[in-house]
Amino acid sequence: MSLDPAAIDHLARLARLALDPADRARLGADLGRTVAMMDALQQIDVDGVEPLAQPHPLPAGLRPDAVTETDASEALLALSGASHGGYYLVPRVIE
């Protein structure tokens, strides 16, 4: 079962991906198989099983409200594809 083109377009929009038509068909088939596997998982009887979001039961440790980090912008900006004047640069975003 392949995911229908409208669903693929919607997912592509959420993922901010521009798909060419060939990719669209291929991804539809791929995602269709993924969804089929999820359908299979959903057949399993989980009555009486508590949802498990965390592998261990410890509560979150809280941090005191203190500034512990110093300016690391030079090193971090160096990891990016493009930067200028202290900003990370990305392809122009148009609302």
Next chain:
Amino acid sequence: MSGGWQAVIGLECHVQLMTRSKMFSGASTAYGAEPNTQACGVDVALPGTLPVPNGEAVRMAVRFGLAVGARVREVSVFARKNYFYPDLPKGYQISQYEEPIVEGGTVRVRGEDGRAFDVPLVRAHLEEDAGKSVHDAFHGSTGIDLNRAGTPLLEVVTEPALHSAADAAAYMKALHQLVVWLGICDGNLQEGSFRCDANVSVRRGADAPLGTRAEIKNVNSFRFVEKAIEYEIERQIRELEAGRAIVQETRLYDETRHQTRSMRGKESAHDYRYFPDPDLPPLVLPDGLLDAERAALPELPEARRARYESALGLSAYDAEQLTLARGIADCFEAVLAHLPGQAKLAANWVLGELAAALNAAGLAHGEGPVSPAALAGLLRRIVDGTLSGKLAKDVFAAMWAGEGDADAVIAARGLGQISDDGALIAAIDAVLAANPKQSEQFRAGDEKVFTWLVGQVMKATRGKANPARLNELLRARLSP
């Protein structure tokens, strides 16, 4: 509303919590730094880094929950809200979804017309802010500043229970007043510390099913919220009456043209694919936090305002003005503590002369050179008749200029009011002797001359005569 339409409005306000460090990292939240100098590995989403919640942000959320009478969860859960935008480096925002820290509660609001009403809340949850995108400064590119990324926010969500733009603006003001009062937000609208999104729909009458809603994003002024909602209500009614459907979408308010315009199709909740964040175990409130916050909760603005009217006998207007900000109310109470029983006089000065001087100096109540105790010392000299209201203003100005406390200024300038009968009668007699014609005119029934004679005595005493006593004595001297 025209044509039997009812507007239905819900507000989502983002309250930036006044912590020093971020929600999940030890980077600074100070406003206005050079771009990206306050974004650490956690904030820019370096692989291998892990978030650790800020205990102070949690405490502030608890404080808010208690103040609005909400249910505060002992155990709440952080969830990932997934969407892609360049100023959100992880590809998700850490928020709370199914089990937020605060659920329910109400905010008491007073409308412009003085009518009080309660706005029910759905929830208030902790989350992190995104970074900022700069669209105009780089040729062909967008610049990203992640200093704001990770700043703690409390998102406060109302039920769709508001029905006019004016009520929505009044709610926003009340919430703003409350979070600043509680000391959890600096309330700075220009810097984006308090931002509101409004969900607006219209329906045919109060019993009709809810209409499709549009969301107006990020309006950060009370006036613009009101205008944007007003415009949006009218637009939706116009669309529906023309037989067109409302599209669920996000709209931006254009401040110069006073209208909203479509920004993008609005994602539905399931598009965000919320799920519990595996990096963050459940948030369990530390032992004793709830009790400690309950004990430390300050008297809230509405309660204080009611007390000022009922117990202190102040007018509704004075009570409202005094409780606009906690600093004003606390200053008033500090003055009153030194001057029991003189609530009206203290209110007049805290809201009048003191407020004017603070305002001119760009200061807030609680700051400035004249302390509440010093102001009380000045007012005491009005109460005991040493100073007239006019002289007291001169003394206040001298105190503000650093010339010492009220008694020191009075002594140094010889400003004490003349209340001594002997001295007053001497001054009156000298004036009457010098102006026999006017005395006669008064005795012949010309009441206006009396005021002129009072003025002459005032002039002779350089304004120091006690006006009430002067009036009595002058009248007695002139009576046949």
